[in-house]
Amino acid sequence: MTDRSLGPIPLPERGQRATGSFTFADDPSLAKYRWPFLAIGGQQSGATFLVTAGIHAAEYTGIEAAIRLGRTLDPTAVRGTIVVIPLLNRPGFYERSIYTNPEDGDNLNRLFPGRSDGTWGERFAHHLLTEIVKNVDYAIDLHAGDLIEDLVPFVIYREVGDPKRDETIRQMANAYGARWAVKTAPTGERPGTLFAVAAQSGVAAMLAESGGRGLLVEEDVIRHVRGVTNILRAVGILAGTPEPVAPARVVKSFDWLRSPAEGMFHCRVSVDQLVKKDDVVGELTDLVGEPLATITAPVGGVVLFTVTSPAIKKDGLLLAVGAL
Ligand SMILES: [Zn+2]
The missing domain is CATH 3.40.630.10 (Zn peptidases)
Incomplete structure (x- = not known):
């Protein structure tokens, strides 16, 4: 030293x-x-x-x-x-x-x-x-x-x-x-x-x-x-x-998607996947399987990260899209 x-x-x-x-x-x-x-x-x-x-x-x-x-x-x-x-x-x-x-x-x-x-x-x-x-x-x-x-x-x-x-x-x-x-x-x-x-x-x-x-x-x-x-x-x-x-x-923006409600998140996309605006990227159900929300891409781009746990609180992070 x-x-x-x-x-x-x-x-x-x-x-x-x-x-x-x-x-x-x-x-x-x-x-x-x-x-x-x-x-x-x-x-x-x-x-x-x-x-x-x-x-x-x-x-x-x-x-x-x-x-x-x-x-x-x-x-x-x-x-x-x-x-x-x-x-x-x-x-x-x-x-x-x-x-x-x-x-x-x-x-x-x-x-x-x-x-x-x-x-x-x-x-x-x-x-x-x-x-x-x-x-x-x-x-x-x-x-x-x-x-x-x-x-x-x-x-x-x-x-x-x-x-x-x-x-x-x-x-x-x-x-x-x-x-x-x-x-x-x-x-x-x-x-x-x-x-x-x-x-x-x-x-x-x-x-x-x-x-x-x-x-x-x-x-x-x-x-x-x-x-x-x-x-x-x-x-x-x-x-x-x-x-x-x-x-x-x-990428043109880094859009973080958050959940409108608490529930089970069924992610429908993978990281590095290209999505178009309004594509379904996931679905949210309650704890007896009733649909709560369909999550869509706010912009077209690449999925940069996803949350892999399905247990999501209201406003919880779901995934992010980098706009192209
Ligand atoms: Zn970190």
């Missing part, structure tokens, strides 16, 4: 790797947890790249891919520093929390920039952002479909109006190798996400989705590992030529 650090994370000497755990010591509500990290000190000096995962604690392919990257990237091939935090939602992991964290029941990926005097999740978001994320040059947040979600791999990013940073973010998103991309509007409907607030705070940041349903499918893990590796090469942190991959196709 050196006296170099990224906030509470101690960084290794050049050419070395370090693993360990850190906490946010000046906030007692956070300090009862320790977060795992892996850090790679490149042989040569350069920029800092942050890989995060597990902000949704049951999105295991992202967590596993982050750990694997931290253990296998070769420090002698790195210019700069790579820091991996494979599990942001530390309270939720052994609880198998879906969407939220058990400390306050909030979705951590809606709370950025957070507050130092807020709820547990707001405090966590504030400390993570101000002490770690704002001090890096590049960041990728790895996700999957949650425990009850299936998805086709896609990337999400937002432009921030700074031509140079926007170009870097697009370059990163296209180097990941996903077929689909969601570009959120500047006034996106889901505020408070880590990648978007990071991008607005000066970091070239994006999000990638691969896998889901609580399964560690090797192909889904490898997609994340390859995608991040390719991004590291594209931005010059890792030696080697990036693999040529087709740029992602940007």
Whole structure:
């Protein structure tokens, strides 16, 4: 270890790797947890790249891919520093929390920039952002479909109006190798996400989705590992030529369908399926099988994710269509 650090994370000497755990010591509500990290000190000096995962604690392919990257990237091939935090939602992991964290029941990926005097999740978001994320040059947040979600791999990013940073973010998103991309509007409907607030705070940041349903499918893990590796090469942190991959196709909107009533959801589409506007995508019945509602596609496009559990509350999420 050196006296170099990224906030509470101690960084290794050049050419070395370090693993360990850190906490946010000046906030007692956070300090009862320790977060795992892996850090790679490149042989040569350069920029800092942050890989995060597990902000949704049951999105295991992202967590596993982050750990694997931290253990296998070769420090002698790195210019700069790579820091991996494979599990942001530390309270939720052994609880198998879906969407939220058990400390306050909030979705951590809606709370950025957070507050130092807020709820547990707001405090966590504030400390993570101000002490770690704002001090890096590049960041990728790895996700999957949650425990009850299936998805086709896609990337999400937002432009921030700074031509140079926007170009870097697009370059990163296209180097990941996903077929689909969601570009959120500047006034996106889901505020408070880590990648978007990071991008607005000066970091070239994006999000990638691969896998889901609580399964560690090797192909889904490898997609994340390859995608991040390719991004590291594209931005010059890792030696080697990036693999040529087709740029992602940007969908026109990201329409989340919610249920008009509680009931059993019978999904009639699969992820990556193309649908036309008004196509039936699912049916909702009550608990004795009576039809409650027919769910139709609000736009034509591609099904990006579906909820795989049939038990749906009123206003519960059903699936999402990316408009084409
Ligand atoms: Zn997620």
